[in-house]
Amino acid sequence: MQNILIDADTGIDDSIAILFALKQPGVRVVGVTTGCGNTSAAQAAENTLRLIHLAQPPYNVPVAIGANAPLVGQWDGPVPHIHGNNGIGDVELPVSPQKPLAEPACDLIIRMVRKHPHQLTLVTLGRMTNLALALEKAPDIVPLVKNVVFMGGTLHHPGNVSPVCEANLAGDPEAADLVFRAGLDLTMVGLDVTMQVRLTAHHLDMLEKYAREENRPIAAYIRQAMKVYYQFNRLQNNCLDHCPVHDPLAVLAAVDPSLVTIRRAPARVECGGTFCRGMVVADFREHPIDAPYLSICTEVDARKAVEKLITAFT
Amino acid sequence: MQNILIDADTGIDDSIAILFALKQPGVRVVGVTTGCGNTSAAQAAENTLRLIHLAQPPYNVPVAIGANAPLVGQWDGPVPHIHGNNGIGDVELPVSPQKPLAEPACDLIIRMVRKHPHQLTLVTLGRMTNLALALEKAPDIVPLVKNVVFMGGTLHHPGNVSPVCEANLAGDPEAADLVFRAGLDLTMVGLDVTMQVRLTAHHLDMLEKYAREENRPIAAYIRQAMKVYYQFNRLQNNCLDHCPVHDPLAVLAAVDPSLVTIRRAPARVECGGTFCRGMVVADFREHPIDAPYLSICTEVDARKAVEKLITAFT
Amino acid sequence: MQNILIDADTGIDDSIAILFALKQPGVRVVGVTTGCGNTSAAQAAENTLRLIHLAQPPYNVPVAIGANAPLVGQWDGPVPHIHGNNGIGDVELPVSPQKPLAEPACDLIIRMVRKHPHQLTLVTLGRMTNLALALEKAPDIVPLVKNVVFMGGTLHHPGNVSPVCEANLAGDPEAADLVFRAGLDLTMVGLDVTMQVRLTAHHLDMLEKYAREENRPIAAYIRQAMKVYYQFNRLQNNCLDHCPVHDPLAVLAAVDPSLVTIRRAPARVECGGTFCRGMVVADFREHPIDAPYLSICTEVDARKAVEKLITAFT
């Protein structure tokens, strides 16, 4: 059994990643923490609670609300053209009886790491603010974390909020750099790989066709939520009824590392500049900078990844 | 006949580039302008004059001294561990009877562009300060320039002054960005290709073996100058009696564009940040930034390039 | 400072790996354990002591003798046609005043892991017998080991003792499989990458030319020891004055993970069969076997690796 804690700014692709984690055999989600990004931290928690209610896992999944602003500066507000007004494509999922914890996100992270020493994988799907706050508050947890897999950044693939920057890291560069400097076993699932994996309209057909009875509402949700997301990806990236698989790939790679190919290098996050604030700076020189090594996913078995994603619901 | 004007901070690899241009059939060097970088602008001019004297071209090559500081900030001073105390590996070439022009570098650039409208290729081997000053002073020359080929920058290859930055652009980011924004036909010969082309001790043997009688002093000069350069490349990059071919490849690509593979994208130069000041920001997204397209060399026929370089002297 | 413990059957390439580790800045070798393979465990210890004496590290490096037989069956005896009669190409290095520990190899491994919890990298260059014995005797050290990097095995490259098997794993498949099953952070530096990195006669020239004064005896040793090794590689693999870099690459990858590209999969070692006894069985299927994930090096920056190796002595 693999324990994972997910930190998310629960938008559309986050929601699929969370549903996958809840449904994938052999995986136990010990908690979900939320932050701002695709939507507010509070709305992200509300979405997450409804998604857990939809998935009906056979165990309790605590949800904690986290930072609603990056370490430096303010949150720009939600992105309804990408994720709808409510963050999950304006789908009205049934309200969950579960409430978020009173405990802030960073405390839940700290508590769960200590509860599962060397046995907990952290997967961040949004900005790294909550994880950074946890590491600031309790730096002693670093050696207790099994590993961290994050969706974010890019090495050579074009960025999505600047020519060279990805949104999750650009959304809180200081937090990301703090995590990069902490000395964790850290794996980056960035645009180099997430843009290679596509969820197509055909895949949605397959999902509906093959979803287990209990997962039909999930399939229906995904199809509905994808409408907004497909439209954005078409307008932004010329994607014709398909979209890249960002957040779910981070969970997939955490669960099945055979999906990706990895290169390692000392890395930092650029916190200044006009185009580069939030950029991953990985150093492959003979005499690199003094920074912990980052594991960077450079290739992915795209077919295997996307079909594993869908198969979790069938 | 192809007219080229070279702007150089005449160090060791610049010197080989200049000698190649002077010796390559079909090429006429209409002038050399100098700036600070590998050495001072004045020393670069002195070196250039002696190199022209060494090469004995059958026509006059005017030399003009340019900027001894970047547009913003100061020059850090010479780099004797790379290029020797005099910029050309401490080789004492015979003094030339020729003197530099009184005219500043940027004025020579403007004058030569106007003299050869649509017929002049500018090749910059150092910082882009002189070219930027020329464009500021006479923006009307932009449409008169045939094309510009510059050695500098990097797309995906590690940098040489930071994990992601190359020295020529990092030495004057504001000048480079001004050139990038000007709307010229601009080709970047950066580390992605220059690091693929290696001048080995074996090549130097071949050069000596096959140099024409008149070029034996050139071959002797190159072997001697390479000593310092090989040593630096060994200490910096673990290169064992070989070195990358930076500046000569820019002239080679200007003279024979078949050597390189090109990708084009709107591009700017990052002028801020800790790791990224001076970085080339090329935008390969579906909806790129509003900037002129840059032609970026991504692949090179390395054997063809280096053997063409040596063959010019044989 | 990176702590490493090396387990070796100190033959020619092991000796270069050990010398590299002793000379590489930032690395501290906390001990060397020896086993049979290229030579006997006792001779391997004798060779190791002389190599340490040759390298003169500014700290004490304890040496412990380990298993002289695999877990199952017998050792086939030395391979003088590959490594000379004494394991290090019949070079007669000066005798060291240091003696091996009375403590067996597996106990030194256990002791050092406990002394440096989460801070010790184990690098095995021969069979995994000693490490397997340590894990059998003290399974509690598994979570205390930082990581293990081993030279051995092959994924897709041809083997060297059968079409599909490499000597270190084929020499003790049961030990290797025990290590594979233990749940360590385990990286395989196998023939897929070691055969891509070549140490040429030219490199030896460079080593002699650039070795620091104190390292001249090392350069002389390497040149002399290489004679036997080059001859074997010529006869066995048609290598004309060069050889693959096996054992040193494991230390290189342990010290600088940026050199290699990695894929991960659940893996076991085949312990039966005619051609396949000792083969690495990595499972990239959708529903893989239940085994810990192995990190498999699939690509290497060959130039960077070999020049980093030589540069440690310059």
Place this chain on the structure above:
Amino acid sequence: MQNILIDADTGIDDSIAILFALKQPGVRVVGVTTGCGNTSAAQAAENTLRLIHLAQPPYNVPVAIGANAPLVGQWDGPVPHIHGNNGIGDVELPVSPQKPLAEPACDLIIRMVRKHPHQLTLVTLGRMTNLALALEKAPDIVPLVKNVVFMGGTLHHPGNVSPVCEANLAGDPEAADLVFRAGLDLTMVGLDVTMQVRLTAHHLDMLEKYAREENRPIAAYIRQAMKVYYQFNRLQNNCLDHCPVHDPLAVLAAVDPSLVTIRRAPARVECGGTFCRGMVVADFREHPIDAPYLSICTEVDARKAVEKLITAFT
């Protein structure tokens, strides 16, 4: 006219391969022999007779029943979850008036090879038991066989019955090794290529749309039979309404060798081991084992292959 004899354990993909062979212009199927595997040898013959009846070739195609067990051990029984209860996806094809020969499969092989000396291509789509028995009984036919193309084995692609083994070879390793040792012109169409070629739901639509009038029942059969096969491939390999093209590709490669890229090496079949029994052991070393060369398909023009397959019916 190319004469081929097919040996099959007539399951779903075998059936498409046989139908293709019967419909492909320029090909004459001189006989079909059957063995156990996907179904029993007798049921495979029954399926084959009905397929021939469905295809209505303008000549007689004799069918002979062969071995119902491997050379060593027992047959594990049919695999209804892959090929349905009757081997052809539970499709009830019309009964054929033709009966199987009284002659056993191996005798038909021997007789046909002698009847078409140097003019007959053998294509095996299941275990190699029948061919091995023929070679044992009449070793003199080896030089009379034009060539053998078999579906089975894998070089670098993951296996389907173990991490490294494919079902046809693992089903009778001793038979396969006997064939490998015989000295035939032997081509392996294994998972390295068959997994690259996908028959999708879209292809089935195209087949129905473009099938010639006389081939409509074939198109209907294929669509129906594919239901079971798609389901298995979905459950086993997460394939969403597509499947790899195993057996048809062997016939395709026999008929049009331009479809595949081949590497040749001496090869044997491992007959022992836990994970490797039935594995292809190809030796690409400088000094390989003493075994006949095997031609191994490593790449395939996937689009060309699958469209040629479908086009045979249009």
